[in-house]
Amino acid sequence: MPGAAAKPARRRRPRGSINADDIVAGAFEVARRASLDQLSMPVLAEHLDVGVASIYWYFLKKEDLLNRMTDLAVNRLIQAFPPVPDDLPWPEFLHDYFKRERTIFRDDQVMCDLVLVSTSTYSKDAARRLFEREESVLARLAGAGFSAENAFRVFNAVSVYTRGMVIHERILQRSKTPTLDTARQRQITDWSSMPLLERMLDRHPLAGTTDEDFEFGLAGLVSGFETLLREQEAG
Amino acid sequence: MPGAAAKPARRRRPRGSINADDIVAGAFEVARRASLDQLSMPVLAEHLDVGVASIYWYFLKKEDLLNRMTDLAVNRLIQAFPPVPDDLPWPEFLHDYFKRERTIFRDDQVMCDLVLVSTSTYSKDAARRLFEREESVLARLAGAGFSAENAFRVFNAVSVYTRGMVIHERILQRSKTPTLDTARQRQITDWSSMPLLERMLDRHPLAGTTDEDFEFGLAGLVSGFETLLREQEAG
DNA sequence: ACCTGAACACCGTTCAAGT
DNA sequence: ACCTGAACACCGTTCAAGT
Numbered sequence: 001m002p003g004a005a006a007k008p009a010r011r012r013r014p015r016g017s018i019n020a021d022d023i024v025a026g027a028f029e030v031a032r033r034a035s036l037d038q039l040s041m042p043v044l045a046e047h048l049d050v051g052v053a054s055i056y057w058y059f060l061k062k063e064d065l066l067n068r069m070t071d072l073a074v075n076r077l078i079q080a081f082p083p084v085p086d087d088l089p090w091p092e093f094l095h096d097y098f099k100r101e102r103t104i105f106r107d108d109q110v111m112c113d114l115v116l117v118s119t120s121t122y123s124k125d126a127a128r129r130l131f132e133r134e135e136s137v138l139a140r141l142a143g144a145g146f147s148a149e150n151a152f153r154v155f156n157a158v159s160v161y162t163r164g165m166v167i168h169e170r171i172l173q174r175s176k177t178p179t180l181d182t183a184r185q186r187q188i189t190d191w192s193s194m195p196l197l198e199r200m201l202d203r204h205p206l207a208g209t210t211d212e213d214f215e216f217g218l219a220g221l222v223s224g225f226e227t228l229l230r231e232q233e234a235g
Numbered sequence: 236m237p238g239a240a241a242k243p244a245r246r247r248r249p250r251g252s253i254n255a256d257d258i259v260a261g262a263f264e265v266a267r268r269a270s271l272d273q274l275s276m277p278v279l280a281e282h283l284d285v286g287v288a289s290i291y292w293y294f295l296k297k298e299d300l301l302n303r304m305t306d307l308a309v310n311r312l313i314q315a316f317p318p319v320p321d322d323l324p325w326p327e328f329l330h331d332y333f334k335r336e337r338t339i340f341r342d343d344q345v346m347c348d349l350v351l352v353s354t355s356t357y358s359k360d361a362a363r364r365l366f367e368r369e370e371s372v373l374a375r376l377a378g379a380g381f382s383a384e385n386a387f388r389v390f391n392a393v394s395v396y397t398r399g400m401v402i403h404e405r406i407l408q409r410s411k412t413p414t415l416d417t418a419r420q421r422q423i424t425d426w427s428s429m430p431l432l433e434r435m436l437d438r439h440p441l442a443g444t445t446d447e448d449f450e451f452g453l454a455g456l457v458s459g460f461e462t463l464l465r466e467q468e469a470g
Numbered sequence: 471a472c473c474t475g476a477a478c479a480c481c482g483t484t485c486a487a488g489t
Numbered sequence: 490a491c492c493t494g495a496a497c498a499c500c501g502t503t504c505a506a507g508t
Binding site for chain 4: 247248249250251252253283285286288289292358
């Protein structure tokens with residue numbers, strides 16, 4: 001035997017045996033198993049038991065595949081939100097809404113990477129659905145007395161805060177650095193010149209990413225906007 | 236001439252003609268010229284006029300190089316802050332502090348990518364300097380009446396918000412997607428079902444990343460924490 | 471119309487060698 | 490002790506060919 005046994009040599013697939021949806025589904029499986037940046041075309045092809053080039057018949061670029069994935073992720077994100085209730089006072093509503101957003105992203109790291117950290121894009125359709133969702137929240141705020149401009153800015157600020165926390169947490173867990181792990185923190189140096197931080201060493205993660213930490217800032221934001229609304233109504 | 240002219244064939248460099256600092260400096264040059272993720276070992280080697288393998292004598296992994304770069308970036312970040320003044324009331328101080336942080340990151344995209352979005356790590360030394368800086372802010376807040384725990388959480392929340400805005404802006408500019416560009420936005424669909432958002436279309440970027448947008452949320456946060464402090468003192 | 475292996479240009483990293 | 494080209498395993502993408 002001259003050519004030593006090497007590859008199982010997959011049999012040629014009949015046409016129509018894969019399609020774009022299968023590829024995207026497989027891509028999510030691979031990404032879930034490891035992480036989004038472990039997703040490569042060769043690995044995906046192997047997972048699907050397909051030649052690499054076949055994928056390129058359906059997606060001209062890897063980026064196109066990622067964009068399609070992002071679209072699906074956005075859909076899942078939107079569907080994960082409950083309908084906007086109108087029995088709750090707006091501060092509580094806003095609080096719940098973004099608390100929810102955080103848990104959604106936290107429970108789906110691939111979604112987080114696609115929508116929040118990667119530079120991939122979503123379709124106009126997905127954008128529209130996101131905007132519709134935002135509009136319903138803005139309507140809620142406008143109904144409570146905020147000007148359109150302020151409603152927009154309130155939504156924006158709380159959104160940036162929430163996503164900032166999600167991203168921060170995600171990046172921390174991606175970098176294996178236990179820099180912020182308590183144990184290591186203790187050995188980093190003497191804390192004698194930093195008495196206030198020293199008292200924080202017994203904390204959870206020192207990074208300030210617990211539920212309480214998140215909700216503290218969220219409550220602060222909402223409270224600040226309550227004040228603003230009062231001033232707006234008074235002025 | 237059998238071997239067609241191909242490479243200029245760089246002459247061998249004498250030992251000691253490069254060192255770790257030169258490599259890091261060159262890496263920043265390359266990253267500045269394009270962006271951090273354009274920085275590759277071959278490109279860097281070419282820029283330095285050195286064999287690729289030479290870099291690996293000083294940095295065992297590309298990650299080591301990135302970590303070193305991150306360390307320098309953290310130093311620059313800290314030095315860019317003015318000393319903490321004690322003549323300003325804490326709300327204004329906090330406002331200025333994070334307004335400053337935002338501009339620092341915004342003016343240095345490589346620093347932003349290294350410290351905020353990449354998973355690279357910084358040394359214990361850099362971490363210490365960051366903590367010392369944080370401690371001085373905490374001291375300021377504690378002096379104003381916040382408990383240690385609340386001072387920590389206030390700092391944390393405003394930090395997350397600020398960095399969230401910086402990252403958001405950075406990711407928007409990295410993805411060429413003009414999804415949020417006004418012109419495209421207008422053509423996306425009819426806005427008739429979204430009257431509130433429609434009124435925002437004449438905005439700057441629709442993304443809500445202007446200075447005013449940022450400072451609106453910042454002011455909201457600070458205002459919320461003022462309320463909290465009042466309640467803490469009352470209770 | 472769809473599927474494919476082989477090739478290309480790139481990347482990070484290693485290694486056996488030069489000086 | 491430092492510097493190096495060539496090689497390796499990987500990646501994204503293309504292409505000329507199979508059915």
